[in-house]
Amino acid sequence: MNRFVYADNAATTPMSESVYNAMKPWLTEHYGNPSSLYRIGREAKKAITEARHKVARALNAADPTEIIFTGGGSQADNLAIRGYVKGLSARGRKHIITTKIEHHAVLYTCEALEKEGYPVTYLNVDAQGHVDLDQLREAISDNTAIVSVMAANNEIGTIQDLKAISDIAHAAGAVFHTDAVQAVGHMALDVQAMGIDLLSLSGHKFRGPKGIGALYCRKGIALQPLVYGGGQERGLASGTENVAGMVGLGAAIEEATGENLAPKMDYVRGLTNRLVEGIMKIPYTHFTGDPVNRLPGTASFVFEAIEGEGLILRLDFAGVCASTGSACSTGSLDPSHVLMAIGLPHEIAHGSLRLTLGEQNTVEDVDYLIETVTKVVEGLRAMSPVWIDGKPDLTAATELHS
């Protein structure tokens, strides 16, 4: 019987047992609406407040009221960018600066705003995925409202220099938003020390529940709501609160950050290093992203002469969950925008594989991953017309070999 190895922790993580237990009573016994004045309503309100404190503590926010619970990371990103440029704090500034490797929650929000007359600059990244800070300095002006750069990339794991970016944004009078959906619970974040004005996060990326996220919004910033209604979350996320989700998010962030962060991530980093070493023994394989300054659990590769969808399906048959940025996974002819932005040729980017580990993975899992990926890559290469005599026959690859 095959093992089952979940190696797609960047897609989502298994909810931790203690988070589930913390949530359970808020789904069943304590069903009160937090806006209600009677006891069970007040209890729910109190639970939300506690959860908000936990999120604030994890990010080192100055005040818990700076935390706005949302329906997930994408909603937080939309609220941050659209809410800011349409809000009073933008003071008429319209220009948005972001990057070419953002999540679609940011990219498509920016594209939509572009159509509404907001000029957008999409910054380039280098071959490892670092944002071009010189281009940021050139592009920023006194019309720039907001600079939005992700803390760490979801596909290749590269971590950005957040403090340097916020310094440039602030010097021009713009605010700094970071999509930290992939980063929270995986790297240390301090909104005050890093000069972050707006930060998006999502519960299910650090063993919390799906469908709940939060936006950190520094005190004094006035956002325009996306949803109008009962005025929950300071009027910025109307709708009866997802109490159990908020409680779960609070429990999960407490478990994943603070003193728990370093020991957990040291363990995960050790696993990932072993994995990278093993996978890189496969010939004509390239590591993508920053090999050092990356999320501890993220390892992404490209294998020449094969295509990623086939790789994922065959890994699935062997009990391995992984992901790819190949065109066949995106439903278009282009591989992922991130792999394109770091300058990979199409021919090579089609053969991408992302393995992302979590604290629940073991050394045995890693060894099984190495063994299985090696076998599957060999099998697909054996039937590839561009794999000849143990070598890739791809003109686009010659540059990578030099």
Added chain:
Amino acid sequence: MEYSDKVFDHFTNPRNVGEIPDANGIGEVGNAKCGDIMKIYLKVNDDEIIEDVKFKTFGCGAAIATSSMATEMVKGKSLSEALKLTNQAVAEALDGLPPVKMHCSVLAEEALRSAIADYYRKLGKDPEAILGCSMDCASCHHEHDHG
């Protein structure tokens, strides 16, 4: 996007993978940039019967499955029968393909026709007269459904 059991079967255990060293018809279509390349090898006898057929494919699950199915469907058939094979027939034999993957079945049909064209060309015959097209897909400007 959902694949049928047959697609999974042909992707997991593809039939006729490999090369034919003494092939007398070879066709290759697609390009690595788009993420699909199919190469089909034919061994055709004097009676114009496909005695053996093999393929090599760089591409997604559907690309490999359609190559496998298309080669199964023409093995032992005459060239004139093989030329009647359409991409829809390949897709139907696999119990359907997701709409975004239909172009893979088009590639399978083209790879086969391209190998047959090569066979005729090697015999000194003009493939265009028989196929209605030179099957020189690399320099072809016809609009193919490659969505």
